[in-house]
């Protein structure tokens with residue numbers, strides 16, 4: 001039997017857990033406090049986008065200009081509300097199939113990294129009891145450029161001591177799929193195909209994803225190179 005060399009890098013929000021609902025509530029409260037509304041459709045556009053860039057987009061939608069110092073305060077305020085909500089998360093909020101796939105990978109000795117834009121990933125992983133699955137964690141605290149820049153995934157591969165052609169990224173945001181492609185990695189898009197152009201495989205969630213499927217995907221992709 002061939003030795004398994006693949007490594008997996010997971011986005012967090014929208015792939016392993018659904019935190020978009022909490023981001024929505026916190027951003028909506030902030031927008032409302034500034035005198036305008038914030039919709040679910042706008043929240044969709046913030047998937048994979050880091051905190052400050054999200055705030056810039058929201059202020060632009062509301063037609064509001066703020067200084068850098070004011071923006072820092074607003075982002076901190078939103079984060080206080082968001083952290084209050086995620087502090088109450090529990091393992092029951094892990095998305096379907098995530099635990100099973102992470103366990104299959106662990107059982108087969110396949111290395112696993114987190115590649116998230118969030119600066120709150122440590123707390124979310126702790127509250128949902130997922131921390132122990134990860135050999136490396138790269139999140140918003142560890143990168144200087146955010147998705148679609150490939151930095152988060154390149155760092156993940158480095159920390160797993162592997163190269164990009166062995167890595168498979170799991171992403172629910174188009175900026176994340178773009179980042180993985182820029183890093184030269186295979187991508188499993190989690191969600192709807194029309195929102196995730198360029199993904200090698202699209203799944204609605206991680207339920208039913210097998211390790212063999214991931215090995216085949218990587219081999220086929222590398223053979224095409």
Ligand code: BG6
Nearest residue numbers: 013047048049051117118119120
């Ligand atoms: C991403 C989310 O994972 O993290 C974005 O998809 C969010 O919506 C970003 O803005 C940053 O999160 P945080 O927790 O650092 O504010």
Ligand code: MG
Nearest residue numbers: 011013014172
């Ligand atoms: Mg995501």
